[in-house]
Amino acid sequence: xxxxxxxxxxxxxxxxxxxxxxxxxxxxxxxxxxxxxxxxxxxxxxxxxxxxxxxxxxxxxxxxxxxxxxxxxxxxxxxxxxxxxxxxxxxxxxxxxxxxxxxxxxxxxxxxxxxxxxxxxxxxxxxxxxxxxxxxxxxxxxxxxxxxxxxxxxxxxxxxxxxxxxxxxxxxxxxxxxxxxxxxxxxxxxxxxxxxxxxxxxxxxxxxxxxxxxxxxxxxxxxxxxxxxxxxxxxxxxxxxxxxxxxxxxxxxxxxxxxxxxxxxxxxxxxxxxxxxxxxxxxxxxxxxxxxxxxxxxxxxxxxxxxxxxxxxx
Ligand code: TXA
Ligand code: MG
Numbered sequence: 001x002x003x004x005x006x007x008x009x010x011x012x013x014x015x016x017x018x019x020x021x022x023x024x025x026x027x028x029x030x031x032x033x034x035x036x037x038x039x040x041x042x043x044x045x046x047x048x049x050x051x052x053x054x055x056x057x058x059x060x061x062x063x064x065x066x067x068x069x070x071x072x073x074x075x076x077x078x079x080x081x082x083x084x085x086x087x088x089x090x091x092x093x094x095x096x097x098x099x100x101x102x103x104x105x106x107x108x109x110x111x112x113x114x115x116x117x118x119x120x121x122x123x124x125x126x127x128x129x130x131x132x133x134x135x136x137x138x139x140x141x142x143x144x145x146x147x148x149x150x151x152x153x154x155x156x157x158x159x160x161x162x163x164x165x166x167x168x169x170x171x172x173x174x175x176x177x178x179x180x181x182x183x184x185x186x187x188x189x190x191x192x193x194x195x196x197x198x199x200x201x202x203x204x205x206x207x208x209x210x211x212x213x214x215x216x217x218x219x220x221x222x223x224x225x226x227x228x229x230x231x232x233x234x235x236x237x238x239x240x241x242x243x244x245x246x247x248x249x250x251x252x253x254x255x256x257x258x259x260x261x262x263x264x265x266x267x268x269x270x271x272x273x274x275x276x277x278x279x280x281x282x283x284x285x286x287x288x289x290x291x292x293x294x295x296x297x298x299x300x301x302x303x304x305x306x307x308x309x310x311x312x313x314x
Contacts, residue, residue, distance in 0.1 A: 006168040007155060010127050018170045019134040022047075027054055027165075029144040029158045030066075030131055031172025032123040034094050034180050034197050035151040035276065036158050037066065037141030038166065045108040048140050052110075054165040057147040062113040063140040064096050064121050064181070068132035073097075073120050076105045076138065082207065083186045089206050091122040092129060094181040094197030111140050117187050127172045143180060144169075150230055150283075150310070153178050153276045160280075178273035179302040184211070191215070195301040197272070229309040230276075232283040236311040238304075240290035248285050250278055252292040259285065262292075268299040275303055279310065 008014035010031075018028045022039060025047045030039045038055060040047035042065045051063065065076060070091040073079060077099035079087065087097065101107070101118040112118050123129060132139055143151040144158045144166075152158045155171040162169075182196035184203060192200050192211040204210055243249045243257060251258025253266035260278045262271035271294065282289050291307055294300050 002164055003167055005159065005163045005166055007159070008168050008170045010170060010172050014170060015127070015131050015134060018131055018168055019136075021167050022131075022135045022139060023137065025050075026167040027051060028167055029152075029155075029162065029169040030128055030139070030141065031125055031155070031170060031175060032066075032128045032141075033125040033175060034123070034177045035153055035175055036144040036155070036169070036172075037064075037139075038144035038158075038162065039066070039139040039141040041135075042111050042138040042140035043106045043108060044137075045110055048108045048110040051140060051142065054162060055142060055145070055147045057142065061142075062115055062119060063111050063142050064119040065107065065111060066128070066132055066139045066141050067120060067122050068129045070122050072138070073099070073122075075102070076107060077101055077118050077120055080186065082190070086184070086186075086203070086206060087122075090198060090203070092124040093122070094124065094177050095203075096121040096181045096183045096196075098183060098185045098187065098193065100187055107138065108140075117185070119183065121181055125172060125175075127170070131170060148229055148231055150232055150276050150279050151180060153273075157277070157280060174273075174277070176273055178275055178277075179299070179306060182302070185214070195305050197299070197302065199298040200301060201298060229312075230279075230306045231310050231312075231314060232279045232289065234283050234285075234287060234289045236279075236307065237288055237290045238307055238311050239293045241293070243290050244288075246286055247288040247290040248282050250282055250289055250291045252294050255292045258292070262294075262303075268295070268297075268303065272299045272303055275306065 185191035
């Protein structure tokens, strides 16, 4: 695997080149409002297989298909009236819907890893939708990091992990949400499969009922379910109110002695946007990254979910 990875600017020629590479079956990392994705044409089995190879991802883990506009979803999945209402309300945005796949789609079966459901998302970032529209194909894209590592929120993070393994990175600047999309299963009752950039409370308000959890039996329904994930090189200790020997403190709110602070004012939106970049910045400064307690509400649920996986035994 030794390709030259181009860094493309977010102008008309950069977008055109990225779209051309995708149509040719190439692998292009693209910015979204959540994190950068590693994109490939979802109808091209070789491109999709290339995504798994570049990430070093176990091939049983299915991928999210990215679309430029909500009405495109009906080409790939069956949407109940409730699914239609959620798509209307929250797309474009940091929400992925896992829906029954249509029998007649042209998607590569590798995308859903053999499952009867497909994960769809319309990203909010205008540049991403422009690229998707210009590509004219559904684009499968997991986060653009090596499997198990911290997700990228800048083009430089993508280069760190994937340079030489993919064709290009479209540079859209820093991601402003900073944690991955919320994943909602809609094949029976609405299920929260992964907390993310859209607070679950907002979905519950829209539905007028609480969300169920992931189906408990058998294989992980969403990868987020793998215990160790999003792992920096350093180990991670949660709920820290001070530091011990060998630690640096990643603060939140009032946190004296913090080497970096996710949000000195205690703003969860700001903390989510800073999370992955700060974990990367602190990695290598000490054997252990200690992290201040973060409230378990709204975006705090996504932040704590990622931190628990970063702290899990590997
Ligand atoms: O914000 C995001 O969601 C980013 C950006 C690039 O869009 N993408 C992302 O992809 O986080 P990834 O592959 O790192 O995480 C996608 C998750 C995986 O845990 C996968 O198991 C789950 O979505 N997933 C995908 N298809 C599924 C399906 N058919 N059924 C259940 N879970 C699925
Ligand atoms: Mg990921």
